[in-house]
Amino acid sequence: MPRIETFAGGFEVQGRESGEPVVLLHASGSSYAQWRALIERLSPRYRVVAPDLYGYGACANWPGRGAFCLGCEAAVVCALLDRLDEPAHLVGHSYGGAVALHVARERGDRLRSLTLIEPVAFHLLRAGDATDAAALREISAVADAMVRALACGDYAGGFGRFIDYWSGPGTWEGIPAAKRDGLAARLGKVALDFHATLNEPTRLEDFGALAVATLVVQGARSPLPPRRICERLAAVLPRAQSITIEGAGHMAPLTHRDEVNALVAAHLESNSGNEARCPALRKTVSGTRTPSAVAGVA
Secondary structure, three states: OOEEEEOOEEEEEEEOOOOOEEEEEOOOOOOHHHHHHHHHHHOOOOEEEOOOOOOOOOOOOOOOOOOOOHHHHHHHHHHHHHHOOOOEEEEEEOHHHHHHHHHHHHHHHHEEEEEEEOOOOHHHHOOOOHHHHHHHHHHHHHHHHHHHHHHOOOHHHHHHHHHHHHHOOOOOOOOOHHHHHHHHOOHHHHHHHHHHHHHOOOOHHHHOOOOOOEEEEEEOOOOHHHHHHHHHHHHHOOOEEEEEEEOOOOOHHHHOHHHHHHHHHHHHHHOOOOOOOOOOOEEEEEOOOOOOOOOOOO
């Protein structure tokens, strides 16, 4: 398969060797593998690139040059976009969604469309109303638990708290022990991801001029922080569509894979070519849980 080389390494192109590119950004603690079904669906029509973010999958750890921030992660994606010969569709889930939002603000000229599936841009909850403040306190408590667990070497306990927050109590214990060991080793990068999303200085009003056609997807059963972020973004982004999947939680790309993938594919189709053709809308869709889905990470 063809590869695109950047300063952070090479990324394989899935599907077509020409045509509109699609870049998929995965959740914290995960890897490009979370997108396998979506890659299969999109590959007959699009050039699909699904990079591993720092510290996940085949990507090296953050080299530690200065304080880690969303801009550090976004720089890799921006370099990837600059190597493409035409604007790309950008899709991000959870932490990948927060990175995608940062990229869109910096390089909206390189995007054809943007899909945000519960982006954990926690910094957008600052300076909001009482509900925003409650959501920020809730997620800050989770982040603090990660840091404490990391400091004392309780990687399994820290990652278990992380998993259970996003996927429900008891999810961590239901994961096979061998897989838990591999996931727990990623706790250090998860803590960095929390630090980046909580301390990013960009505020909600900074996205008011983002002209990219954007799909915002949330699960009706997700925790308050990502739902609140989705509501805020849907209200401020000038070309936003907001869709809620009934019965879904934060890990909808895995648990409600078919519904999410259909929404993404439709958004890409609506914004193919030079002109976007989809009007802004707000709606709720019914979700059917994917039987084979396993607990994911955020």
